[in-house]
Amino acid sequence: MKLAPLLSIGALAAASLLGCSNQSADTTDGSSATSQETTVLRFSHFWPATSSISTEVFEPWAKKIEADSDGRLKIELYPSAGLAKADVTYESAAKGTIDIGSQAHGYTNGRFPLTQITELPGLSNSASQMGCMLQTLYDDGTLASEYEDSHLLFMYGGGPGALHTTDKLIRTPADMKGMRIRRPSAVAGDIIESAGASPVGLPANDMYTSLQRGVVDGLSFPWEAVTAFKIDEITKYHTNIPFYSSALMVTMNKDKYDTLPDDLKKVLDENSGMALASKVGEVFDKHDQMAIQAAKDKGDEIIEIPDPLNDPDWKGPLEKGTQKYLSDVKALGLDADGVYEKAKAASAACKV
Numbered sequence: 482m483k484l485a486p487l488l489s490i491g492a493l494a495a496a497s498l499l500g501c502s503n504q505s506a507d508t509t510d511g512s513s514a515t516s517q518e519t520t521v522l523r524f525s526h527f528w529p530a531t532s533s534i535s536t537e538v539f540e541p542w543a544k545k546i547e548a549d550s551d552g553r554l555k556i557e558l559y560p561s562a563g564l565a566k567a568d569v570t571y572e573s574a575a576k577g578t579i580d581i582g583s584q585a586h587g588y589t590n591g592r593f594p595l596t597q598i599t600e601l602p603g604l605s606n607s608a609s610q611m612g613c614m615l616q617t618l619y620d621d622g623t624l625a626s627e628y629e630d631s632h633l634l635f636m637y638g639g640g641p642g643a644l645h646t647t648d649k650l651i652r653t654p655a656d657m658k659g660m661r662i663r664r665p666s667a668v669a670g671d672i673i674e675s676a677g678a679s680p681v682g683l684p685a686n687d688m689y690t691s692l693q694r695g696v697v698d699g700l701s702f703p704w705e706a707v708t709a710f711k712i713d714e715i716t717k718y719h720t721n722i723p724f725y726s727s728a729l730m731v732t733m734n735k736d737k738y739d740t741l742p743d744d745l746k747k748v749l750d751e752n753s754g755m756a757l758a759s760k761v762g763e764v765f766d767k768h769d770q771m772a773i774q775a776a777k778d779k780g781d782e783i784i785e786i787p788d789p790l791n792d793p794d795w796k797g798p799l800e801k802g803t804q805k806y807l808s809d810v811k812a813l814g815l816d817a818d819g820v821y822e823k824a825k826a827a828s829a830a831c832k833v
Contacts, residue, residue, distance in 0.1 A: 520741065522556045522733075525564035525573070526583035527685060532709035533768045535560050538761050539583075542752060550748045556581065565682040575631045577734045585639075586728040588684065594810045595820050596624050596728055597805025599638075600668040601806065604797045604828045605726040605791045608703070608769065609762030611638025613831035614824060615728055616758040623823050632738040634731045634753040637761035639703040640769040641723035642669060646699030647692055650718040650782050653794040663688055663700035667809075669725040672802030673701065685710055692716070700723060704772035705765050719776060722786040722795065731757075 523604035524543070528535050535558070539668035543556035565573035567588055574582035586593040587600070599618065605611040615636035618624045642665065644651050651657055662669035664680035673680040681697050685706065691697050692715045699716065701724050707713050738746065776783060810817035 500567055504819035519553055519555050522554065522580040522737070522744070523559060523564060524556050524581040524583075525562065525569035525570055525579045526561040526731075527562045527570065527585075528560055528583070529709055530558075530560040532560075533705060533764050534709075534761060537764045538757075542757065546748055546752050549752065550745055554745055562684075562686060567686060571631070571730070573735050574732050576697075577733070577736060579775060580737050581634070581731065581733045583729065583731045584684075585665065586730065587668070590667040590670075591728060593624075593627050594813060594819075595815060596627055597668050598807070598810065598817065598820050599728050599824050600666055600725050601803050601821070601824075602723060603803075604673065604736060604824055605638065606641060606723055607762065607833055608638050608640040608726075608765030609833050610828065610831045611640070611726045611728070611757065612636060612762040613755070614638070614756045614827040615730075617827045617831060618820075618823060620754070621823075623820060628730075628732065630735065631732040632735045634733055634749065635755075635757040635761075636723045637729050637731070637758050638765075639727035639729065640705060640765050642701045642703050642722035642727060643722055644699060644701055644724060645707055645712060646718045646720075647716055647717040648698065648718075650784060651699070651720045652784055655794075656797045660698045661696070663691065663697045663702075665701060666725070668802070668806050669701050671805045672724060672799055675798040675802040675805070677798075688712060690714065700806055703727065703765070703769060704769035704776075708768070708772045708775065713772070713776060713779070717781050719781055719783045720786060721773070721783055722789050724789070724799075762824070 521550050524539070526535070526539065539558055543558060546554050546556055562570070564579050565582060565683055567584065570579070570582035570584040571589060571592070573579045586596050596615070598607070599611065599614055605614060615638055619633065629776070643807055646664070649656065658677035660678045661681050662673045662678045663683045670680035683697065688700055689711055692700070692712065700712070702712065707716070738749070786792055786795060789799055807817045807821060
């Protein structure tokens with residue numbers, strides 16, 4: 482007759498134990514922790530949600546980190562500069578307004594003068610080469626001092642920035658005189674100005690409407706990004722010249738990273754660095770070729786200038802723009818020539 486009550490007490494005890502299995506337990510330092518606790522990291526970037534880097538790099542990357550951490554790390558993606566404007570994303574991550582951010586270095590001219598030396602013409606002919614060069618120079622300490630206020634996850638590079646225009650094909654620098662060309666960075670701006678055009682600073686998200694309204698006549702932009710930002714709907718003429726290359730990065734708030742337990746830091750570390758720089762390069766290079774083919778299929782006019790530093794028309798303006806940028810960096814008391822030589826060496830080692 483007393484068996485049923487005893488069973489009830491046992492069932493209650495078991496239920497109580499089960500109910501506590503997901504509750505926090507005391508740790509050796511007196512704090513509370515649980516194996517089920519999830520740390521959410523908010524990641525803001527300027528790329529559209531439909532862009533190749535968002536769908537083929539950032540989304541799979543976030544899922545892998547969540548899987549590798551057994552759900553203890555979750556990355557929430559905010560594309561199209563959803564949490565931080567494109568030109569303040571790095572600072573927002575450094576200050577902790579967001580946890581992770583991706584930004585083009587050129588959006589904050591003067592903030593990364595040594596890193597932007599890698600954008601100079603002649604150093605990169607593909608996104609893969611650019612990303613490898615950037616990550617190499619960060620890993621060997623050449624560029625590391627420019628990121629001391631953040632935790633850098635990985636560098637990546639865009640493909641060569643060609644010239645894309647709405648009403649006129651640019652065959653030589655003389656064709657650029659009087660034109661207003663969107664510049665993505667100080668490096669490209671110096672070259673555009675050397676060619677006789679007026680460089681105009683605009684975030685990538687503002688370019689479509691600026692071209693529509695005639696605020697600018699064209700832009701210097703990688704082919705992949707032309708389709709990502711739907712610039713292909715407006716531009717009809719393309720000068721396929723490696724005018725410059727864009728340096729980009731993904732950084733994390735330093736304090737946020739430091740407060741993570743070692744095993745979660747390891748998850749992030751193992752999903753960072755050169756492997757991610759290489760992945761972005763593969764994706765961008767593939768989509769660059771797809772965008773070029775799409776422009777041809779559309780009937781756009783394209784002119785090829787594959788080696789401008791040895792082209793009699795283009796060599797002068799490109800070298801003039803290069804020297805102006807290096808001189809500006811030297812005026813800051815920085816070793817521009819030394820970094821330029823290291824960039825050349827990394828470029829050769831990273832050549833695909």
